[in-house]
Amino acid sequence: MPKFTRLASIVALLSSAVAFGHARLVSSSPPDHASLTVAPQSLNLQFSETAQLAVLKLSADGVSVPLHLASDAKATDHFTIALPALKPGSYRVEWTALAADDGHVTKGAFSFAIVAGP
Secondary structure: OHHHHHHHHHHHHHHHHHOOOOOOOOEEEEOOOEOOOOOEEEEEEEEEEEEEEEEEEEOOOOOOEOOOOOOOOOEEEEEEEEOOOOOOOEEEEEEEEEOOOOOOOOEEEEEEEEEOOO
8 A cells, every 4th residue: 555545544544533522513403504484492403423412502692591401411412402482683502512422522503593584
């Protein structure tokens, strides 16, 4: 195997090894940058692996919106959190997850907007 190919293979293996143990957000509902005409009733987060959701914050135009996140919730790769009645505005979701297998911390954020109906 040529040196370059061998080196590329090693780098690819190391890169994929680093990705394991980190719970990435695979999808969310509402999705990032969504523009909704109807307020969602829940927030759904799908992670790449089993994780514990340690922090979940929702803010509307910079003002915190209270959410109920059970502190004793079991680790899973999918979370559904009930939302209070949301009014039109810009929303930001911030989350922190701990990978269940090794406790690596991953953080992220996404946003969505609720606009007046058609």
